[in-house]
Amino acid sequence: MLLLYLSLVLTTLVGSILSVILDGVERKLKARIQSRIGPPITQTLYDLLKLTVKESKPLHTAPFIYFSVTSVVLTMMLSLVHAHVYALNGNVLIFTLSISLLAVSLTMFTLIPLLIPNPFAYTGGIRELLLSLVNESAYLISLTVTVVTLSIIRSGEHSYIILLSLALSLVVLFISSYALTGRVPFDIAEAEPELASGILVEFSGKVLAVMLFSTLIKRYLVKFILVASLLVNTIGWGVHSLLTSILLTTLLWIIYATISAILGRSRVDIAPLTLGKLYIVLLGLSITGLLVDLYV
Amino acid sequence: MSSTKPELEKYYKLREEYGVSIYVDRDTVYITTPREKLVDIASKLFNEYQCTFRTCVGTDERPINGFFSLTHIFTDDRSCLYVLVKTYLESDDPRVPSIVSVVPGADWCEMEARDLLGIEFTGRQQYRLVLPPEWPNNVYPLRKEVPYNYRPPVRGVSERVTTTVETGVVPIGPYHPALHEPEYFELYVEGERVVDVNYRGFHVHRGIEKLGESRMTYQQVNFLAERICGICGFEHSTCYALAVEKAAKLEVPERAQFIRSIVLEVERLHSHLLLLGVAFHLLGYDTGFMHTWRIREKIMYIAELLTGSRKTYGINLIGGVRKDINEEKKLKVLETIRELEREFKSFIETALSVPQVKRRLTGTGVLPKEYAVKLSVEGPVARASGINRDARRDLPYAAYKYASFKVPVYTEGDNMSRILVRVDEIFESISIIEQLLDKIPKGPIMLDRYEIPEGRVGVQVVEAPRGGDVHFVITGRGKPYRWRVRAPTYSNIPALKVMLKDQPLADAPITIASIDPCFSCTDRILVIRSDGRREWIRLAGVGI
Numbered sequence: 112m113l114l115l116y117l118s119l120v121l122t123t124l125v126g127s128i129l130s131v132i133l134d135g136v137e138r139k140l141k142a143r144i145q146s147r148i149g150p151p152i153t154q155t156l157y158d159l160l161k162l163t164v165k166e167s168k169p170l171h172t173a174p175f176i177y178f179s180v181t182s183v184v185l186t187m188m189l190s191l192v193h194a195h196v197y198a199l200n201g202n203v204l205i206f207t208l209s210i211s212l213l214a215v216s217l218t219m220f221t222l223i224p225l226l227i228p229n230p231f232a233y234t235g236g237i238r239e240l241l242l243s244l245v246n247e248s249a250y251l252i253s254l255t256v257t258v259v260t261l262s263i264i265r266s267g268e269h270s271y272i273i274l275l276s277l278a279l280s281l282v283v284l285f286i287s288s289y290a291l292t293g294r295v296p297f298d299i300a301e302a303e304p305e306l307a308s309g310i311l312v313e314f315s316g317k318v319l320a321v322m323l324f325s326t327l328i329k330r331y332l333v334k335f336i337l338v339a340s341l342l343v344n345t346i347g348w349g350v351h352s353l354l355t356s357i358l359l360t361t362l363l364w365i366i367y368a369t370i371s372a373i374l375g376r377s378r379v380d381i382a383p384l385t386l387g388k389l390y391i392v393l394l395g396l397s398i399t400g401l402l403v404d405l406y407v
Numbered sequence: 408m409s410s411t412k413p414e415l416e417k418y419y420k421l422r423e424e425y426g427v428s429i430y431v432d433r434d435t436v437y438i439t440t441p442r443e444k445l446v447d448i449a450s451k452l453f454n455e456y457q458c459t460f461r462t463c464v465g466t467d468e469r470p471i472n473g474f475f476s477l478t479h480i481f482t483d484d485r486s487c488l489y490v491l492v493k494t495y496l497e498s499d500d501p502r503v504p505s506i507v508s509v510v511p512g513a514d515w516c517e518m519e520a521r522d523l524l525g526i527e528f529t530g531r532q533q534y535r536l537v538l539p540p541e542w543p544n545n546v547y548p549l550r551k552e553v554p555y556n557y558r559p560p561v562r563g564v565s566e567r568v569t570t571t572v573e574t575g576v577v578p579i580g581p582y583h584p585a586l587h588e589p590e591y592f593e594l595y596v597e598g599e600r601v602v603d604v605n606y607r608g609f610h611v612h613r614g615i616e617k618l619g620e621s622r623m624t625y626q627q628v629n630f631l632a633e634r635i636c637g638i639c640g641f642e643h644s645t646c647y648a649l650a651v652e653k654a655a656k657l658e659v660p661e662r663a664q665f666i667r668s669i670v671l672e673v674e675r676l677h678s679h680l681l682l683l684g685v686a687f688h689l690l691g692y693d694t695g696f697m698h699t700w701r702i703r704e705k706i707m708y709i710a711e712l713l714t715g716s717r718k719t720y721g722i723n724l725i726g727g728v729r730k731d732i733n734e735e736k737k738l739k740v741l742e743t744i745r746e747l748e749r750e751f752k753s754f755i756e757t758a759l760s761v762p763q764v765k766r767r768l769t770g771t772g773v774l775p776k777e778y779a780v781k782l783s784v785e786g787p788v789a790r791a792s793g794i795n796r797d798a799r800r801d802l803p804y805a806a807y808k809y810a811s812f813k814v815p816v817y818t819e820g821d822n823m824s825r826i827l828v829r830v831d832e833i834f835e836s837i838s839i840i841e842q843l844l845d846k847i848p849k850g851p852i853m854l855d856r857y858e859i860p861e862g863r864v865g866v867q868v869v870e871a872p873r874g875g876d877v878h879f880v881i882t883g884r885g886k887p888y889r890w891r892v893r894a895p896t897y898s899n900i901p902a903l904k905v906m907l908k909d910q911p912l913a914d915a916p917i918t919i920a921s922i923d924p925c926f927s928c929t930d931r932i933l934v935i936r937s938d939g940r941r942e943w944i945r946l947a948g949v950g951i
Contacts (some may be wrong), residue, residue: 195694
């Protein structure tokens with residue numbers, strides 16, 4: 112039991128460090144695409160470490176914000192631990208707990224900027240809220256539909272329509288997971304040139320470091336849960352599943368980084384609406400296919 | 408000199424119609440009018456003759472003739488003419504009717520003349536524009552009795568943002584990632600939609616006009632003029648040199664004029680590529696930003712090759728230029744510029760087809776033609792709103808008459824049109840450089856000897872990357888008696904109110920950037936502390 116907990120702490124630590132290093136890889140990759148040399152891949156780590164020794168500018172609503180920011184990171188870490196356990200034992204309850212914790216942390220993450228008395232943070236917060244309303248629900252629904260369809264496929268008795276259903280839910284899952292990572296074109300809440308970093312504008316020092324770290328953990332977690340749920344329901348659970356999940360999460364991070372390098376930023380009146388329409392059509396068809404397979 | 412040219416007849420008719428004095432010298436029509444007739448004359452020129460209003464210039468002529476004067480500068484672009492409307496004002500009653508009701512674009516220059524010279528404008532709302540709120544009343548920096556190093560005892564006051572219940576306020580500036588210089592836009596928003604805009608500019612003043620008129624020589628002012636702008640400084644120094652040369656009737660060697668035109672186009676390429684990069688950055692397309700600036704490096708190389716400097720070239724002098732172009736340089740420039748053209752062509756097609764770039768540029772920040780005409784906007788902003796105007800073609804200077812080029816005009820008036828005008832101009836500039844390098848004549852690059860008589864007037868418009876730069880010079884003894892500079896952003900900023908209204912907040916930065924604003928060219932006040940540090944608003948050592 113002690114060994115299990117130790118291995119979980121270790122893998123969670125690896126996940127945390129990996130998310131910071133992968134951000135450095137992303138910066139390097141983007142630099143290469145843009146004909147630049149770019150910073151070393153450890154630059155994000157240096158940035159975070161530097162921020163921890165910088166002065167934090169206090170806000171009026173500081174106690175609430177400090178509490179919320181800490182809660183976000185802790186909830187995300189807990190979700191990551193459970194996602195690792197799920198990859199190891201394939202327990203659906205653990206999986207449910209992991210995505211529930213993810214949903215709680217994402218909601219808290221979205222609400223933090225609304226506590227900040229700054230027009231840029233507030234506008235960024237509203238943008239994040241609008242995007243989250245569309246995107247988080249699509250991510251969670253498509254994840255559930257994917258897991259259910261994969262379970263049906265694994266059971267052996269299924270029609271071809273379920274494959275179509277799976278394909279559609281996977282499309283939604285990948286798009287929503289990409290949008291959840293807050294990369295362009297969906298970085299409208301930060302939108303540095305428009306909102307002077309929006310949701311992050313009032314953060315400084317350690318609080319900013321924690322917020323940035325939570326963003327990186329979010330990026331890692333969203334991809335890890337996606338990959339783990341696919342692997343557990345295809346190749347099964349166990350150490351090999353956990354290690355493959357970490358590997359594929361790294362690969363997915365690099366793919367997302369490449370996509371973000373070739374796109375521009377969307378707008379708050381375009382992105383949620385476009386995503387919403389797309390999700391409704393794709394998820395509608397996917398769920399209909401699933402129901403048809405189950406009841407017809 | 409009188410003329411019977413048909414394009415001048417309508418101006419001679421003004422003499423009969425209004426009893427004003429008309430004098431024509433080469434490409435300039437001088438109209439001297441009593442102040443009662445000023446509004447009618449301005450209306451006639453702007454609305455009936457469809458002249459372009461460029462700016463107005465207040466001058467303290469009391470040491471010469473006991474009067475203040477106000478000169479409104481128009482250009483008749485179809486007839487290649489400058490039209491100067493001058494009004495003398497009593498020194499004890501410097502009052503003149505405002506022409507804002509008939510020429511809305513005169514708003515700022517009138518208020519600037521009020522702030523800096525104490526000329527009062529009747530028939531309009533008057534407000535302090537250029538000087539900070541705490542500047543003492545009755546101290547007018549451009550009056551001749553005020554020394555250039557005058558320091559008023561003032562204390563800084565802060566200006567606060569006001570909000571209403573219905574609308575939120577999003578402050579953009581004075582320091583903001585979208586603005587690379589200190590300016591302040593107050594965007595009143597309902598949700599994410601901008602419902603109104605308040606602009607507060609003029610945070611920076613380098614006192615250049617006063618310096619040029621008081622402690623610098625004619626040649627030194629060339630270098631001062633080049634420092635008006637870090638991006639289009641050569642346009643300013645050329646404009647100044649041409650204005651002085653016009654006033655002194657100097658015949659500058661043709662080779663020098665060719666070199667000026669070539670370097671002007673190099674500067675345009677640099678400026679447009681820089682702006683395109685900034686626009687892509689504001690749209691979140693950083694890969695586009697980086698590649699545009701990578702391509703721009705080639706222009707920096709060409710600039711260094713031709714002038715010795717990557718920026719702020721410093722080769723202009725009254726009477727010619729300081730650097731020649733030899734055969735080796737010519738070949739290198741041609742080779743590099745062809746490479747640039749090839750790279751830019753393949754890149755820009757991709758960049759403008761990125762969905763978010765296309766979507767966010769198209770149909771946003773619209774400036775309808777009627778507003779563009781009314782506000783006398785300049786350069787790509789005007790051409791993107793359907794105004795077919797370019798000083799290189801309409802008021803030819805330097806060696807542009809030897810080059811064949813198209814003036815790109817779009818009618819949509821949106822951000823995309825303003826970007827496309829610049830993209831087209833990049834290809835035209837490349838073509839102009841190739842043509843001029845091919846045709847460059849042999850000969851000297853500088854006048855051996857020249858004289859600049861006192862009391863002459865020279866006015867010049869140079870088509871800078873952002874629009875027409877205007878330099879107005881009255882010659883003095885060894886230095887300009889009056890030197891007035893107007894950068895194109897000065898005319899384009901008022902149009903932002905129209906462009907930003909009813910637009911999404913997210914598009915405000917790209918809309919502001921689409922006019923390619925250069926605030927330092929436009930502004931008038933910069934405070935330099937005795938320890939050399941710059942300070943905003945608080946006046947503890949004014950350079951005016």
